Amino acid sequence: MxxxxxxxxxxxxxxxxxxxxxxxxxxxxxxxxxxxASQIKKAELIEGIVYVASPLRFVHxxxxxxxxxx
Numbered sequence: 090m091x092x093x094x095x096x097x098x099x100x101x102x103x104x105x106x107x108x109x110x111x112x113x114x115x116x117x118x119x120x121x122x123x124x125x126a127s128q129i130k131k132a133e134l135i136e137g138i139v140y141v142a143s144p145l146r147f148v149h150x151x152x153x154x155x156x157x158x159x
Contacts, residue, residue, distance in 0.1 A: 108132055112139040 108122040108129060119134040126132070131142040 108139060108141060110139055110141045113137050114139055 105122055105125040108119070108126045112119075114122070114134065114137065116134060119132075119139060123129065123132050129141060130144070133140045
């Protein structure tokens with residue numbers, strides 16, 4: 090997994106297509122789109138296929154489970 094700062098490096102992001110699950114990309118193209126996609130928190134490139142994690146709907150999503158273990 091590659092991580093970048095949440096802000097794109099320049100204003101050339103206007104011409105970059107969005108990063109979406111299922112895209113088939115090379116590593117350089119994936120890294121370019123991922124760097125430009127400030128709204129995406131986690132994305133992976135596995136064997137040339139992009140996987141974008143679903144956003145969490147519940148802020149404390151593991152809290153009920155951790156209370157059961159406590």
